[in-house]
Amino acid sequence: MSIKLTAQTPIKFIKGIGEARGEAFTRLGVETASDLLAFYPRAYEERGNVRRISDTIDGELCAIEITVRETSKVKMLRKGFSVFRTVVEDESNVMEFVFFNMPFMAKALTSGRRFRAYGRMKIGLYGREMTSPKLEPIIEGEKLPYYVPVYRLSPPLTQKAIASAVREVLPLCESLPELLPESVRAAKGLLTRAEATRIMHCPSDREELALARRTLAFAEITTFRLALSSMRSGQKKENAQPLTLKNTGIKSFFASLPFELTNAQKRSVKEIFADLEKPNPMARLLQGDVGSGKTAVAAAAIYLCVKNGFQACLMAPTEILASQHKKTLDKFLSPFGIRTELLVSGLPAAEKRRVRQGLADGSIDVAVGTHALITDATFFKNCALAVADEQHRFGVRQRKTLLDKSEHNGKRAHMLVMSATPIPRSLSLIIFGDLDISLLDELPPGRQKIETKVVKKEDSLKVYDLVRGEIESGGRAYFVCPLIEEGESESDRRAAEEYFTELSTEHFRGISMGLLHGRMKPSEKAAEMEKFASGETKILVSTTVIEVGVDVPEATVMVIENAECFGLSQLHQLRGRIGRGSKKSVCILVQGGGNDQSADRLKIMRDTSDGFKVAEADLERRGPGDFFGERQSGEFSFACAAIGDVSLLSETDGLVKDILANTENSEYTNILSAAAMFLLKNSDGRTVN
Ligand code: ADP
Numbered sequence: 001m002s003i004k005l006t007a008q009t010p011i012k013f014i015k016g017i018g019e020a021r022g023e024a025f026t027r028l029g030v031e032t033a034s035d036l037l038a039f040y041p042r043a044y045e046e047r048g049n050v051r052r053i054s055d056t057i058d059g060e061l062c063a064i065e066i067t068v069r070e071t072s073k074v075k076m077l078r079k080g081f082s083v084f085r086t087v088v089e090d091e092s093n094v095m096e097f098v099f100f101n102m103p104f105m106a107k108a109l110t111s112g113r114r115f116r117a118y119g120r121m122k123i124g125l126y127g128r129e130m131t132s133p134k135l136e137p138i139i140e141g142e143k144l145p146y147y148v149p150v151y152r153l154s155p156p157l158t159q160k161a162i163a164s165a166v167r168e169v170l171p172l173c174e175s176l177p178e179l180l181p182e183s184v185r186a187a188k189g190l191l192t193r194a195e196a197t198r199i200m201h202c203p204s205d206r207e208e209l210a211l212a213r214r215t216l217a218f219a220e221i222t223t224f225r226l227a228l229s230s231m232r233s234g235q236k237k238e239n240a241q242p243l244t245l246k247n248t249g250i251k252s253f254f255a256s257l258p259f260e261l262t263n264a265q266k267r268s269v270k271e272i273f274a275d276l277e278k279p280n281p282m283a284r285l286l287q288g289d290v291g292s293g294k295t296a297v298a299a300a301a302i303y304l305c306v307k308n309g310f311q312a313c314l315m316a317p318t319e320i321l322a323s324q325h326k327k328t329l330d331k332f333l334s335p336f337g338i339r340t341e342l343l344v345s346g347l348p349a350a351e352k353r354r355v356r357q358g359l360a361d362g363s364i365d366v367a368v369g370t371h372a373l374i375t376d377a378t379f380f381k382n383c384a385l386a387v388a389d390e391q392h393r394f395g396v397r398q399r400k401t402l403l404d405k406s407e408h409n410g411k412r413a414h415m416l417v418m419s420a421t422p423i424p425r426s427l428s429l430i431i432f433g434d435l436d437i438s439l440l441d442e443l444p445p446g447r448q449k450i451e452t453k454v455v456k457k458e459d460s461l462k463v464y465d466l467v468r469g470e471i472e473s474g475g476r477a478y479f480v481c482p483l484i485e486e487g488e489s490e491s492d493r494r495a496a497e498e499y500f501t502e503l504s505t506e507h508f509r510g511i512s513m514g515l516l517h518g519r520m521k522p523s524e525k526a527a528e529m530e531k532f533a534s535g536e537t538k539i540l541v542s543t544t545v546i547e548v549g550v551d552v553p554e555a556t557v558m559v560i561e562n563a564e565c566f567g568l569s570q571l572h573q574l575r576g577r578i579g580r581g582s583k584k585s586v587c588i589l590v591q592g593g594g595n596d597q598s599a600d601r602l603k604i605m606r607d608t609s610d611g612f613k614v615a616e617a618d619l620e621r622r623g624p625g626d627f628f629g630e631r632q633s634g635e636f637s638f639a640c641a642a643i644g645d646v647s648l649l650s651e652t653d654g655l656v657k658d659i660l661a662n663t664e665n666s667e668y669t670n671i672l673s674a675a676a677m678f679l680l681k682n683s684d685g686r687t688v689n
């Protein structure tokens with residue numbers, strides 16, 4: 001049976017795909033032919049940059065054009081394991097290819113045939129060698145592509161299978177609805193959507209590729225901004241519970257705090273209270289570096305809400321953080337008779353039932369929890385304020401679900417989102433375009449500056465000595481494991497365990513140590529964290545799961561292995577786990593590899609303790625990708641915007657304004673429906689107001 005190929009054709013019906021490959025595509029988020037068009041390569045091999053064999057250096061990934069001299073017999077080393085060698089040459093030199101377990105290839109490599117080969121050059125004792133290079137036959141009069149796309153894979157998909165499926169659907173480009181009006185494309189020098197999409201899959205040179213990316217990124221950012229703006233207009237409705245400061249004893253709350261609020265905290269509280277007094281739902285982001293005191297600000301808002309007779313909830317990304325918040329809120333709020341309860345999935349079923357009952361009948365004022373809080377079994381009597389900590393773990397969708405959840409009598413809850421990820425201003429307007437922003441740009445007084453050192457791997461022994469000294473004088477230390485590529489969680493666990501074993505058997509014998517990684521159950525993680533906080537363990541070896549929010553004032557050292565692999569903002573986040581007590585803290589960045597450039601990046605960490613400056617530096621060096629990544633986890637993914645340059649963000653200003661002012665203009669129909677689609681996809685099918 002043959003069916004006509006359209007944009008909506010399910011992926012498994014595309015020629016050469018079928019069930020198994022179709023499922024693999026679905027795992028990659030590709031369900032239809034048009035999804036496949038938008039499945040842009042994650043990278044490109046620059047095979048058109050052909051080098052002379054003699055000019056290549058050891059370890060270099062490169063393309064060469066060769067003629068086959070002779071191919072050896074295929075040797076069976078043992079059952080199912082074969083090898084053969086091929087001698088090849090270009091005008092500059094002779095070298096060898098080695099192929100393991102590819103006996104079928106030997107037949108193609110006959111003497112005199114010419115190929116373009118792409119692989120890693122190895123220069124050894126006996127000359128140059130490439131292992132299993134990728135080969136393309138050179139045919140007179142035919143031009144090989146300059147770039148060869150590399151797609152994300154999921155087994156049993158191969159690059160070849162994806163490339164051939166893409167070739168099948170590529171003619172559909174022409175039917176993609178154009179998002180950008182002709183006048184805008186002309187003014188900005190952009191391509192049509194059809195051209196740009198085709199080029200993404202088979203670019204012929206660097207300039208063309210850059211222009212295609214720019215075109216798609218421009219449309220993507222515009223769409224995203226339109227979607228955010230429509231979310232914002234929903235927030236302008238007068239459907240929230242206005243709160244009042246009157247008769248709430250708010251002064252006595254501030255007086256009860258063990259410290260005086262910083263000016264930044266006071267300003268943020270004022271902005272938040274002003275929002276809460278209005279009948280429009282608040283949608284505010286409280287952005288502040290680690291340790292800037294976001295919790296106290298949130299506690300003030302929660303206090304106000306409860307003293308107005310309503311419930312509030314606070315949502316954290318992990319159970320550890322949720323229980324820490326519960327303790328802190330109890331400290332701040334229980335003296336005023338405010339009842340806070342923890343609701344996380346790790347609780348016994350009876351306990352969960354009890355808390356849910358209390359939330360439904362109103363006997364519990366404040367719920368603190370993880371997303372378990374927003375599962376369908378939880379109902380509030382009258383929740384008027386929802387606080388979400390560490391925004392970058394949440395997406396637009398989770399926020400919306402939380403809001404829907406907390407709606408009562410047709411009223412929306414006010415929403416406060418807290419984030420410890422400093423985002424450069426130029427980006428935050430766009431990334432958080434659906435939120436008003438309050439900034440905590442000042443740390444509480446008397447905070448010890450964290451000293452940051454950059455050392456080479458060779459100096460590890462000195463580092464261990466320093467850590468031992470610190471522990472002998474009562475301190476505690478974090479060791480952050482090297483980052484695993486591709487975030488494979490299973491190998492992540494193994495790497496963490498190996499690192500733990502090495503440290504505990506070779507360098508810190510007799511010192512009690514704990515291990516924390518992403519594959520542990522939340523209750524196991526909490527138990528490890530508890531041991532470290534109480535001092536039962538003195539060293540905590542961890543993957544980046546300690547990244548957010550955890551507070552252990554006795555921890556005074558952090559060692560981060562292979563620091564060059566982390567983004568600067570992420571290093572800054574990690575570093576914020578120490579320096580929380582009165583003792584001086586050190587963060588040691590161990591550079592395991594990389595070049596001068598990575599050394600320079602790490603020096604920024606050494607010289608700057610201001611998270612916003614670190615973020616600006618990150619933006620300058622690595623582009624906006626990392627920051628969009630924050631927004632990306634588990635929701636809308638930016639296919640192109642993440643690689644775009646920063647100036648593109650402000651370049652969309654004019655168009656966004658014009659579209660919003662002229663929504664009836666037929667040229668804007670397509671991009672407006674793309675924005676509506678985005679909202680739909682991110683709202684669990686509920687209507688967006
Ligand atoms: P974060 O913004 O990282 O969530 P926290 O709210 O956890 O920061 O606050 C960090 C620490 O600083 C806590 O121990 C808190 O009690 C303390 N703190 C908060 N505000 C002040 C202040 N104005 N003066 C002194 N200490 C403060």
Ligand code: MG
Pocket residue numbers: 294295389549
């Ligand atoms: Mg916090």
